[in-house]
Amino acid sequence: xxxAAAHIRVEHLTMAYGSFVLMRDLTFTVRRGAVxxxxxxxxxxxxxxxxxxxxxxxPAAGRVLYGDEDFTAAPLEVREHMLQRFGVLYQSGAxxxxxxxxxxxxxxxxxxxxxxxxxxxxVATLKLALVGLRGFEDYYPSQISGGxxxxxxxxxAIALDPEVLFFDEPSAxxxxxxxxRLDDLILELRDSLGATIVVVTHELASIFAIGDDCVFxxxxxxxxxxxxxxxxxxxxxxxxxxxxFLTRGEDGRPHG
Amino acid sequence: MPEQPSLTASPTAPGTVxxxxxxxxxxxxxxxxxxxxxAAFGSDVRRVIFDAKALTAWDSALVTVLAKVVxxxxxxxxxxxxxxxxxxxxxxxxxxxxVPEKQGARGGxxxxxxxxxxxxxxxxxxAEATELLAFLGEATRAxxxxxxxxxxxxxxxxxxxxxxxxxxxxxxxxxxxxxVGLIMAFVGAVSLQQFGAGIYVANMVAVAMAREMGAxxxxxxxxxxxxxxxxxQLGTMNVSQEIDALDTMGIQPMEFLVLPRMLALSLMxxxxxxxxDFIGMVGGAIVGTSMLxxxxxxxxxxxxxxxxxTDFATGVGKSxxxxxxxxxxxxxxxxRAGKSASAVGDAATAAAVSAIVYVIVxxxxxxxxxxxxxx
Numbered sequence: 001x002x003x004a005a006a007h008i009r010v011e012h013l014t015m016a017y018g019s020f021v022l023m024r025d026l027t028f029t030v031r032r033g034a035v036x037x038x039x040x041x042x043x044x045x046x047x048x049x050x051x052x053x054x055x056x057x058x059p060a061a062g063r064v065l066y067g068d069e070d071f072t073a074a075p076l077e078v079r080e081h082m083l084q085r086f087g088v089l090y091q092s093g094a095x096x097x098x099x100x101x102x103x104x105x106x107x108x109x110x111x112x113x114x115x116x117x118x119x120x121x122x123v124a125t126l127k128l129a130l131v132g133l134r135g136f137e138d139y140y141p142s143q144i145s146g147g148x149x150x151x152x153x154x155x156x157a158i159a160l161d162p163e164v165l166f167f168d169e170p171s172a173x174x175x176x177x178x179x180x181r182l183d184d185l186i187l188e189l190r191d192s193l194g195a196t197i198v199v200v201t202h203e204l205a206s207i208f209a210i211g212d213d214c215v216f217x218x219x220x221x222x223x224x225x226x227x228x229x230x231x232x233x234x235x236x237x238x239x240x241x242x243x244x245f246l247t248r249g250e251d252g253r254p255h256g
Numbered sequence: 257m258p259e260q261p262s263l264t265a266s267p268t269a270p271g272t273v274x275x276x277x278x279x280x281x282x283x284x285x286x287x288x289x290x291x292x293x294x295a296a297f298g299s300d301v302r303r304v305i306f307d308a309k310a311l312t313a314w315d316s317a318l319v320t321v322l323a324k325v326v327x328x329x330x331x332x333x334x335x336x337x338x339x340x341x342x343x344x345x346x347x348x349x350x351x352x353x354x355v356p357e358k359q360g361a362r363g364g365x366x367x368x369x370x371x372x373x374x375x376x377x378x379x380x381x382x383a384e385a386t387e388l389l390a391f392l393g394e395a396t397r398a399x400x401x402x403x404x405x406x407x408x409x410x411x412x413x414x415x416x417x418x419x420x421x422x423x424x425x426x427x428x429x430x431x432x433x434x435x436v437g438l439i440m441a442f443v444g445a446v447s448l449q450q451f452g453a454g455i456y457v458a459n460m461v462a463v464a465m466a467r468e469m470g471a472x473x474x475x476x477x478x479x480x481x482x483x484x485x486x487x488x489q490l491g492t493m494n495v496s497q498e499i500d501a502l503d504t505m506g507i508q509p510m511e512f513l514v515l516p517r518m519l520a521l522s523l524m525x526x527x528x529x530x531x532x533d534f535i536g537m538v539g540g541a542i543v544g545t546s547m548l549x550x551x552x553x554x555x556x557x558x559x560x561x562x563x564x565x566t567d568f569a570t571g572v573g574k575s576x577x578x579x580x581x582x583x584x585x586x587x588x589x590x591x592r593a594g595k596s597a598s599a600v601g602d603a604a605t606a607a608a609v610s611a612i613v614y615v616i617v618x619x620x621x622x623x624x625x626x627x628x629x630x631x
Binding site: 097098109112113114115119122123126127129130132133134135140141142158160161185188191192193194 | 283284286287315316317319320323324344345347348351352353354355356357594595596597598599
């Protein structure tokens with residue numbers, strides 16, 4: 001495995017809430033520029049793993065590395081600096097409801113750049129145009145649809161041209177066509193910005209459409225039971241749990 | 257030290273301008289101006305090409321500036337050839353233009369003229385008054401159904417609200433009433449002592465607490481404490497669509513949510529008011545015995561002779577009405593709150609403010625009525 005291409009490394013990560021161990025001994029690598037999928041059934045700790053990757057939860061054991069920097073052991077100020085290179089799209093967009101869309105996108109720009117307000121507005125307008133929200137700059141989140149809120153959340157996530165983009169269930173609550181467009185947008189942003197993408201999802205269509213690599217979390221055994229390309233896993237995995245998930249439980253059953 | 261970002265335009269062939277982008281571009285380094293470059297185009301320019309050979313690094317800063325150049329050029333009917341740009345920049349520019357601006361989406365920002373704003377405020381005020389009346393009417397009908405035993409709500413909710421609005425409010429009511437009694441007695445003592453009528457402090461405190469201050473102070477405390485809590489609870493339920501869920505189950509939110517709260521508050525408020533009356537008088541007694549050298553028995557006798565059951569009854573009667581007003585204000589603001597985090601906060605504030613206003617206005621109306629009736 002070419003270590004130079006490794007962007008995120010997770011080593012022997014154990015996640016726990018108090019004394020309740022959710023997942024243990026997770027070890028995997030995310031390649032630079034890849035779309036990496038975290039998948040598993042409901043309650044398997046996918047979103048919790050994402051929260052560990054971005055430092056919202058602390059690992060009970062193990063560590064997370066970005067490049068060669070140890071994110072888990074980093075002191076607060078170093079970690080804040082690393083966080084500036086991340087963009088996160090939360091499940092429901094997590095837009096600040098008291099701010100307009102353009103103000104939402106301008107917030108990180110105002111915190112971490114020295115741009116003048118009019119320049120920030122220009123950049124924020126561009127980011128909104130990139131996600132197809134041109135003309136909606138002065139709308140409040142409550143005035144637009146759920147799919148648009150999610151795209152506006154994405155515009156905020158890419159405000160600072162992040163190196164890593166995290167998506168928590170990007171297609172949850174979206175219709176298939178909108179969800180597909182969001183997938184295309186994710187790939188387009190990956191190709192043009194050159195970012196590494198980490199996606200938590202259980203939407204099979206998305207997984208096969210965009211996933212280069214994946215990790216499969218199993219809530220029964222409380223650890224990961226498969227890694228690799230989703231398409232490869234569907235074709236060649238010998239683990240019945242993985243096959244069942246990736247084929248919607250229709251594997252081996254008569255069709256029609 | 258990375259090279260400064262730069263953007264220069266120079267004519268290459270007749271009618272063609274080459275825009276040269278160079279240096280290291282970054283959001284943290286600021287944006288060179290695009291307007292100057294586009295404005296410097298001669299009137300004969302028909303075509304714009306790009307040269308990015310000296311570009312060392314780029315991010316959204318470059319895309320932002322180029323998007324403006326492209327837009328400005330299009331506005332002047334100039335053809336734009338983007339092939340000289342890095343592939344990623346071309347893709348982002350294409351992406352930014354992929355979805356055309358939605359017609360009619362913009363234009364929300366314009367400020368309406370002054371008269372239109374006055375009109376808008378007046379119409380909103382009228383609508384609000386209608387809403388309040390409709391809410392009051394619905395609450396009355398719900399009360400009617402309660403009396404006939406057809407209202408649907410959970411007994412447990414009612415009991416929890418009674419505990420919340422009753423026992424849990426005792427500490428704060430004790431503190432405030434005690435201090436109000438103390439302050440009133442203190443102010444009265446200073447004036448009355450000059451006439452050697454210090455003993456009448458007991459009359460003053462007793463009558464004021466029983467008729468006015470007991471009911472009023474509890475109402476104001478409950479407006480801030482419980483009324484705004486109602487608004488926040490119902491507002492949050494509105495945000496998470498719980499009120500819609502009740503509606504679709506055929507359960508009226510008015511019966512299920514508002515009725516138990518209104519009943520609990522209008523039952524507990526008179527009790528709290530009577531309690532507040534006594535605590536206020538205790539506060540008065542402390543000033544009386546310590547400052548005016550009255551004995552506790554003297555103060556007690558004087559108090560007993562000063563007030564009648566009617567005085568208590570007026571206070572208690574008013575506090576029932578105040579309870580209904582505080583609960584109504586809280587529930588109304590909560591139910592009509594917007595669906596965002598800040599809207600819930602606004603609703604809680606509005607609930608406390610409007611409840612206090614209603615209470616004081618109602619108190620004024622009571623004063624006039626009691627005066628005319630000679631009570």
